Amino acid sequence: MDSPDRKKAVVLLSGGLDSTTVLAIAKSQRYDLYALSFDYGQNHRIELECAAAIARDFEVAAHLISRVDLRTFGGSALTSSDPIPKGRTIAAMGQGIPATYVPARNTVFLALALAWAETLKCTDIFIGVNALDYSGYPDCRPDFIRAFEKMANLGTKIGTEGAQLRVHAPLIAMSKHEIIATGLSLGVDYRKTLTCYDPSSSGVACGMCDSCQLRLKGFQEVSHSDPAVYAETVAS
Numbered sequence: 001m002d003s004p005d006r007k008k009a010v011v012l013l014s015g016g017l018d019s020t021t022v023l024a025i026a027k028s029q030r031y032d033l034y035a036l037s038f039d040y041g042q043n044h045r046i047e048l049e050c051a052a053a054i055a056r057d058f059e060v061a062a063h064l065i066s067r068v069d070l071r072t073f074g075g076s077a078l079t080s081s082d083p084i085p086k087g088r089t090i091a092a093m094g095q096g097i098p099a100t101y102v103p104a105r106n107t108v109f110l111a112l113a114l115a116w117a118e119t120l121k122c123t124d125i126f127i128g129v130n131a132l133d134y135s136g137y138p139d140c141r142p143d144f145i146r147a148f149e150k151m152a153n154l155g156t157k158i159g160t161e162g163a164q165l166r167v168h169a170p171l172i173a174m175s176k177h178e179i180i181a182t183g184l185s186l187g188v189d190y191r192k193t194l195t196c197y198d199p200s201s202s203g204v205a206c207g208m209c210d211s212c213q214l215r216l217k218g219f220q221e222v223s224h225s226d227p228a229v230y231a232e233t234v235a236s
Helices: 017-028 047-057 105-119 142-154 176-185 210-221
Strands: 008-012 032-039 062-067 124-126 166-168
Touching (some): 017 032, 017 047, 017 124, 032 105, 105 124, 105 142
Parallel strands (some): 008 032, 008 124, 124 166
């Protein structure tokens, strides 16, 4: 249940490392948490089981899983049979927009988060986008977040009536190791997070996709063992 003396926040929660860290940050700022996850046709749908477990652990006021079928449009290795890039160097990850980019995904997700926030009379939305560590996604940039926030205040009843809607992206300028260090300092149990773009049906991470490699690199740089379960072919 939410507390009358605290503000509410809608937090986008995928079940991954970044979004779980953002959930912890919002909790540390004493928001009542409303977690929002998406079943959008992603091949790695098992991440939603992680999101549900994490939401329970954080004792959120509510956790919704919204269905929006982005597989209909295709255009991404995450929502089609196209291969997930694996074994790429860090330098290669920094070139262009990767095949795992899902067209307009964060725009859609934030729009739905905004709709829920407005019905909750909530002015704060948290999202775990990150512009560093070679993500390459255009909808993870500060300019995009600022533009969406401006639109949110122009295009909603709550915004036009004088409330100031804010889109918080606390990780946007952090490296992966800084994100992990922040989460560890807030007591995040990363064992329950799933970062992999191509996990097994039981949630074992491949260890070779861009997301896995950046996660492993981040844990190495904070001198902390990654508690995720990886395929046996991945060196510990």
